[in-house]
Amino acid sequence: MGTxxxxxxxxxxxxxxxxxxLFHGSGxxxxxxxxxxxxxxxxxxxxxxxxxxxxxxxxxxxxxxTNLVVCEDLNQQLKKLPNLQLLEVQFERLFFLPFxxxxxxxxxxIQDVEEFLEKQPHRPELESEVGRYYELIVPLYSRLQLSRSxxxxxxxxxxxxxxxxIRTSDDVLATYPIFWWEGHxxxxxxxxxxxxxxxxxxxxxxxxxx
Numbered sequence: 001m002g003t004x005x006x007x008x009x010x011x012x013x014x015x016x017x018x019x020x021x022l023f024h025g026s027g028x029x030x031x032x033x034x035x036x037x038x039x040x041x042x043x044x045x046x047x048x049x050x051x052x053x054x055x056x057x058x059x060x061x062x063x064x065x066t067n068l069v070v071c072e073d074l075n076q077q078l079k080k081l082p083n084l085q086l087l088e089v090q091f092e093r094l095f096f097l098p099f100x101x102x103x104x105x106x107x108x109x110i111q112d113v114e115e116f117l118e119k120q121p122h123r124p125e126l127e128s129e130v131g132r133y134y135e136l137i138v139p140l141y142s143r144l145q146l147s148r149s150x151x152x153x154x155x156x157x158x159x160x161x162x163x164x165x166i167r168t169s170d171d172v173l174a175t176y177p178i179f180w181w182e183g184h185x186x187x188x189x190x191x192x193x194x195x196x197x198x199x200x201x202x203x204x205x206x207x208x209x210x
Contacts, residue, residue, distance in 0.1 A: 002170040004154045005191040006206040007198065008183035009063040011160045015201060018107030018116075022099050023202050025053025026114050027064035027089070038066040040180070041139040045087050049135045052093035052117040055126050057101065060197040068136040068184065070197075075134045077193045081177045086134040091127055095120040103201045141181035146172060154208050158183070170210060 009024060027049045029037045039045055051064055060071040070078065075086050097120065099107055110116040151167035158164055164182055173187035183204075186194065191207075198205060 002173055002210045003188055003191075004156070004166065004168060004173065004208050004210055005186040005188070006156045006158070006164070006183050006204070006208075007068075007186060007191075007194065008158075008204050010202055010204050013160060014103035016106045017113065018110050019099065019101065019105065020202075021110065021113040021116050022054045022056070022097060022107075023059065023101065023199070024062045025051055025064045026117050027051045027069075028092075036066045039087070039135075039137050040143070041083060041085060041137055042143070045085065045137070048087055049089045050092040051089050051133075052114075052120075053091070054097050054099075054120075055094055055130055056096055056098050058130060059199055059202075061194065061199075061203075063203075066180070067138075069133050070136055070194075072132045072134075074193065074197060075132070078136065078178075078190070081190060081193075083139060083176050084178055085137040087137055089133050089135055091130060093117065093120065093122045094126040094130065095123055096126060101199075101201065136178070138178045138180050138184070139176060141166065141179050141185070144172065144176055144179060152210055154210055156206055156208055158206065159204055168210065173210075 027037055029047045029049055031046050032038055062069050079086055151169050154166050156164040177187045177190040179185055
């Protein structure tokens with residue numbers, strides 16, 4: 001019996017919109033619709049994700065759009081897994097703005113993440129300090145090739161959101177170690193790679209036995 005792991009950026013119960021903006025940043029691309037700007041596995045990858053973000057204590061994993069963005073070290077580990085792709089991102093706007101990342105610290109009130117980030121002056125010299133980052137592109141659950149008769153229902157209780165029901169199996173998770181359905185769903189191997197790099201103040205991580 002395996003375990004299904006759920007990862008998604010945390011809501012605003014313990015962090016402010018200001019902290020969210022400075023931790024995750026924002027992203028766009030010209031051929032994917034607002035607000036997701038997201039590619040899925042199997043689609044043509046025509047344009048890299050263009051990011052605006054803070055470089056103060058830049059995390060190894062962040063989520064400016066639906067897909068995760070990961071550092072070079074994680075790229076090297078994750079690319080060994082089947083049925084996913086990693087596409088290098090472009091940094092369109094970089095700035096340095098120290099802030100208190102701890103839960104409950106708050107910060108100045110802002111109304112819109114993108115508008116706030118666009119007001120920060122771009123400092124291209126910071127790119128050499130950031131290193132290479134990659135968008136993690138995974139399949140949609142609804143597009144997986146599944147044998148429905150062999151699936152088991154897994155119920156994931158998510159903080160502040162309705163319960164997520166997923167039908168899966170150990171075989172499915174071996175074939176698709178990471179897929180997306182209202183969050184990132186991972187098998188044990190993929191989770192063991194990602195988990196040490198996640199800031200649990202900014203990501204919800206939930207595990208359920210299959």
